[in-house]
Amino acid sequence: MSQEFAGEEPSGNSLGRVVMLVGNFIDGDSRVQKQARSAAAAGWQTFLVGRSPSGQREEYPLGQATVIRAAEVMTATRYRSSHPRRGLSGVIAYRSREVSKVKHRRQRMRQENSAIERMRLGRQLESGSINPVVAAALRSDFAVRAVATRGLGYWVAARKQAFDRNVARSKADPNSGLRLLLARIGGDSPAWDAQPRLVDFEDSFGPLIDELEPDIIHANDADTLGVAARALIRARAKGRDVKLIYDAHEFFPGEIRHGDASWHVVMAGEERRYLPLVDGVCAAADRIAAAMADCYHLSTVPTVVNNMPERSTLVGTVDATSGVRGDLKLDPDVPLIVHAGMVAPVRGLDTIVRALADPALSHAHFAMLVGSRQGYVADLVRLAESLGCGERLHLLDYVPVQELTAYLATATVGVEPFLHTPHQELTVTTKFWSYLNARLPIVVSDVKAMSAIVAEMGNGEVFAAGDAQSAAEALRKVFDDRKRYTHAYEATGSDATQFTWETQVERMLALYQAVNHVKP
Missing domain, CATH: 1.10.287 (Helix Hairpins)
Structure with a gap:
């Protein structure tokens, strides 16, 4: 064990040491943050390892867990950018x-x-x-x-x-047709050529995992799975019994990443290669878990851990002039549509912008919480201006995840206008649960997983994906009789805490316990 962590040895009641990996900067990933805090609170000595925006190693506490943002030089990624x-x-x-x-x-x-x-x-x-x-x-x-x-x-x-x-x-x-074909065929070099971040993550995360000497490695998403598997092999070669858990946030065989056709191909290949080494699998939605079990012929359906808001974020009565409505200085009777998730073409947000231009919605406003005003967000702004509704499209900054539910609660309706892709048919987004816990009516496109929940609960309307007129009709129904949809939350008789993180994390912790006591 490295001397750097000598003062952090597990206490007598520690369940063991967990190293969680994620291929992002951690700050904007509510799922991994909650995982780390919850595991540490349950008695696991927890390290959450991600990328460093500064390129230098950074460490800070997250509850009782420790975040380490690994130093990285991104050599492989930079090499490819200079060798197009x-x-x-x-x-x-x-x-x-x-x-x-x-x-x-x-x-x-x-x-x-x-x-x-x-x-x-x-x-x-x-x-x-x-x-x-x-x-x-x-x-x-x-x-x-x-x-x-x-x-x-x-x-x-x-x-x-x-x-x-x-x-x-x-x-x-970034990838030519030949490179994409080679990636589909398989093999290490084609995958690493198409997605050089896999090599960079090995440089950044691999030595750090060895240094931390975990009992469990928890790999979030397929871009960290290979790093975790190789660390597992090195540890076992030294006689240490390390377990590996894979956490699938997406269904990669059906994912589409705008501008990079190789992404889902390579990530699905990573899953096929390394899943046989994994001791436990969890997934971010029921349908993703079922699809993975079928696609990869898993003997056990992955444990489902939905990324729901924490109980501490639940809201009761809210001031109608606060939150998102207050920031926009809109009166309580002005219809306000809100979207709080990632903005990308495949998310179908242009459908809502086009619906906003419908004469029936001429009094409505649409607020998007975004991390950047560039790229596709700027395209949506230009679209709204060209349709004559630019003054009713609003861009707002992200708010801290612990404040999000209360912030959204003063809107009229939350939207998830996904287009049809195999992955998006299966997923239930984090922000969908935020809308639900904010007791907002929800208008969704007819992708399978989320539309099924809305249809069952009666807390919103479903429209045809990509169809602006259908979306406008669904939104108008909510505006005309909003209480009908909010009443569904009381009419179901469900506990207000039913759709919260605390109900989900127990499954993850049970999986930790199960794999940590399994003998190889």
Whole structure:
């Protein structure tokens, strides 16, 4: 055990040491934060390991757990960004940004030196210090070299332009068709070429896991699964009985990541390769668990741990002028639609923006909680402006997760307008549970998992995914009789704490106990 953690040895009543891995910066991931706090409160010595935005190692407490954001240099990712996909233009394109910059700079120097030579020759001829025969020879030599320099300049420019085109294409989609095909076929190198972060995570997380000497490694999502599996093998080679739990937040065989067609292919491949080494599996939704069991022929359906809000965030009576409504300075009777999740094309938010332009919703406002105003968010703003409803689309910053439920409670309705993808048919988003605990009516597209809950509870309306008119009709129904939908929360007779994290985390802790006592 490293001396750095010598003062943090497990106490006499510690259940063991858990290292949780996640491939993000931790701050915005409510699921892993709650996992770490809960495991530590239950008696596990818990370390939550993620990426560092500064690139330097950072440590801080999270409840009784310890967060370690590992130092990382992202060497593999940076190498790929400076060596973009080549395609047909790769025949002449420079192979890397560094080579392109050096070659271009040298050509500019060469052309400027040619101008210097012209000036020198001109001065020699003006001075009359050389005879006519030598002068003619010098002129001829300079003319030949000038033509060669100019021709080389065209060649360098062509290669640089081809490289720049490759960079632009790689930004839109970093993997070529050949690379994607090789990733589908399988194998380590194609996967690591297509997703270089897998190599970077090994550099960043692998030594840290070895240093912490866990009893359980809890890998969140497939991009940390290979790192965890290799750490498990190293530990067992040293005689240590380490267990591995895999936590599937998504159904990767059905996932789509905008701008990176290789993502779901490689992540599904990681699951196929490393799941046989795993001692326990949990998943973020019932349908994801069932789909994984069927897809990978698992002998046991993964334990379901939904990412629900904590009981401490539940709200009772709220001031109608506070929260999201208060920040927008909207009167209590103004219909306010809210969306608090990730913004991406596949999330279908353009459907709500188009619905906002429907004459029947001309009095409604739409607030999105976002982490950035750039990219697709900016596209949605431009869309709203082009439809004449730009002044009713509002962008707000994320709020701390412990404040989110109360913040949302003053809205009129929460929306989840997912488009149809295999993964989105199965998932129930974190923000869906936040809407539910805020006692908001919920309007969802007809993706299977969330629409089934709404249909069963009667707490909202379902519309056809991608259909703005259908969405507008669903929203209008809620605006016309909101109490009908909020009454559903009381009419079901369900306990207010039924849809909270505390009901879910007991399953995770039970899984820890089960795998920690299983003999290999």
